[in-house]
Amino acid sequence: MNFAFSEEQEQLREAVRRFLEAKSPETEVRRLMETTEGYDPAVWQQMAGELGLQSLAIPEAYGGQGFGFVELGIVLEEMGRALLCAPYFSSVVLAACAILNAGDEAHRKELLPGIASGEVIATLAFTEPNGRWDAEGITMTATPSGDGVTLDGTKMFVLDGHVADLVVTVARRPGTTGTDGIGFYAVRADAAGLTRTPLTTMDQTRKQAKLEYAGVAAEPIGDGAWPALSKTLDQAAIALCNEMVGGAQFVLEEAVQYAKDRVQFGRPIGSFQAIKHKCADMLLEVESAKSAAYYGSWVAAEDNEELPVVAPLAKAYCSEAYFHAAAENIQIHGGIGFTWEHNAHLYFKRAKSSEILLGDATYHRELLAQRIGI
C-alpha cells in the first residue's frame, strides 16, 4: 500500500511547473484567451519537443513514451494550476483515449503518432446541441457509403474543434437508439461538408466550436462502440479531475495568502473565524478532491474494474470542490476579487466550465447511483 508519487513523478511535476511558470504566466493566459485560436503554437511545439508532454502517456508502439494516467494526471494538474491555454486535454486525453479504446491497430498506428509528436491536434466530437453527455444524446447519423460512411448532424461544445486537424467524431447508424449503433469516425479538418464555427466561451481559457456535418465522408477507426466511448469518458473525467485540483489548490493558496496580508479592523482578516473557517473548509475539500483525483489516476492507469465507479465519484466531488474554492476565493478577496484585472475570475470561470464539461456533479451522482446499484 502506497499512496504517494514516486521521486520520478515529483520531478516530472517540478519540470512541468517550471515550464508553465515560464510559458504560461497570467499575462500569456490573458493574451491567448483573447484570441480565437486560444493557444500558442510555439509553446505547443515546445511542450512536445522539450518536455514530450503530448507523447507522455501514449504507448510506445504508437510513438509515445508509454507512461500512464498517473503521470498524465500530474501534467494536467500543473496545467490546471497555470490555466494553460492549449488543446492538450482535447488532443492528448479525449482524442488519444478514444483512438486507443475504439481504434483498430491500423488506425492507432496511423493516428496516434501525430498526436504524440504534437504535429496533429485532435479532438473528440460527441456532444450535440441537446447538451447531453450520454448515449441518447448522440443523434448524428453515420450512413454507410462505399468503404466508409457519410456523417450528417451537428456537434456542439467541441473542445478546440476550430483548431483541431483531426476530429474523432462519434455518430450512430441510422435507425439505432440508446447505446446501440455508436461508432467512431476520423474526420480531417478540411473534409468537404464540414463547417466549423468557434463558440464564444464563458471560460475564455478553454475554446470550443460548433461543428456542422453535411454529408461528410469519413471512415470508421475500428469497431469500437458505446463501451469504448463510455470508457473514454470515464478516463477523461478522471483526467479533468486532476486538472481541476491543480486550479483548486492554486485558488486555495491565493485565498489564504490574501487572508494573511489583508488588514481590516486592525488585524489580518484571516484571524477572523469567518474567514479562517472558509479557508479550512476549502482545504478539506481541496485535499479530498486530490485524494479522489489521484486515486482515480491510479485506477485509470491500472485499467481496473473500479474505473466506472471512481470516475463519476471523482468528477462529482472535484467539480463541486473546485467551484466552491474558486467562488470562496472571490469572496475572501472582496471587491478586488470581482475585478477583471484580478485572476480570481479566470479560475472561477474555468472551474465552472470544468464542472459542466463531461456532465456536472448531479449528472455524475446519478451515473454513480446507477453503477453501484442504488
Add this chain to the structure above:
Amino acid sequence: MDFRDTPEEAAFREEVRTWLAEHLTGEFAALGGRGGPADESGWEVRVAWERLLGADRWIGLSWPTEYGGRGASFAEQVIFNEEYARANAPARISFFGEGLFAPTLLAYGTEEQKRRFLPRIQAVEELWCQGYSEPNAGSDLANVQTRATLDGDEWVVNGQKVWTTLAHRADWCFAVVRTDPDSQGHRGLSYLLIPMHQPGVEVRPLRQMTGTAEFNEVFFSDARTATDNVVGEVGDGWKVAMATLGFERGTAFLSQQLAFQRELAELIACARANGAARHPVIRQELADSYIGVQIMKYNGLRMLTDLVRRGVLGPASSIGKLYWSTWHRRLGERAMHVLGPTALTVAGVPGGPYELDEWHRIFMFSRSETIYAGSSEIQRNIIGERVLGLPREPR
C-alpha cells in the same frame, strides 16, 4: 502509487482472517457489529471477546514487542481494522485505553508506567476513561479548574469532569488537572492518572438525547492517586494532553470508514426495499454519501502513506475528524429521509423506555460527533492556524 498489498501485508491479512474465522463464533458472532456509540448491549460478552483479542495480542498490535505488542506497522494496523470490520466483529470497548492512553503512555510515560499499565490494558483487566472536559472547559480546554495538590506521596484531586464516556465502566481515568494553583491557561497543568474505584470519585450518568447514558459527570472530592501517576513532567500536562488528542483526531479515524461503509450499504438496501431509492433527490443524497465515504478511505490511505514515509501526519489527517463527523451526521439525516414517515416512530413499546433503532441512533448520536474530541469549529481553527498558517485570534 500502488494500493495492493505487498506479499508481507497479504500474509498478515491472511493471519487476521484466519484468526477471526476461528474465534468469531457462537455468542461473539451473534453480537455482530453491535455495541457502537449509544449501545451498551451485550457488555459482558463484549468484555469476554475483548479478552480473547488481548490474549492473542490483537490489542496492543502497534506496541513494541517488549511491552507485549506485535510491533505492527501502520499498514498492518489498517489491515487488521479492515478485516475486523469486514468480519462484522463486535465494536471495541478498549478505545480509550488502547487507542488514546496507550500511545500517549508509549510516547511520554516512564518505563515503570508502561510496564504497570500496558499489560492490564491488553488483558482487559483495566478500562480507561478520559477526564478532559469540565463545565467551564469545553472548547477552551486550557481553562481546566480541577486541582491536584500534593499530600505526602499522594495527589489529592478536587473538581468536576463532564462528558466522560464510559466513566461508569472505567477503572482508571487519565485526566488533565491543575497542579499549580496559581497558574492559568496551558501552564501549570498535569496529566494525572486517577483510580476510579475509591470513595473520592463519584460518577453520575448523564442521560443523552438518545435516552442512553454513556456520558457521565465525574466528581473528585479529595480523590487520591500516587505521586508517580503523572505522565510527562508535572506542569507539562498540556503537551501530553494534546498528544492524546492527536491520536484521537488522527489514527483513530482510519478504521472508522469501514463501519461507515457498512452503515451506508445497509441504508442503500433499506432505500431499495422501501422504494425511496426511486426518488431522484434521495438517489443524489445516497450517491453523495457513497462518494463521501470512499473519499474518506482515499484520504485515510494518503494519511497512512504520510505516516509511513515521514512519521508525521500530513494535512490530510487534520481534516479527518471534521470530515468524518460531518459525513456521519449527514448520513443520519439522510437515513431519516429514506425512512420517510417510518422515521416518526422509534423501537420502544408504548409506555416503555425510549429505545432507538439503528437509524435513529445514528441520526441522534452523530450530533455529538461534531462536538466531542474538538468541535468542528475548533477543528477549523486548528486547520486554519496550524495547517494553513493563518494568524490566531487575539485572546
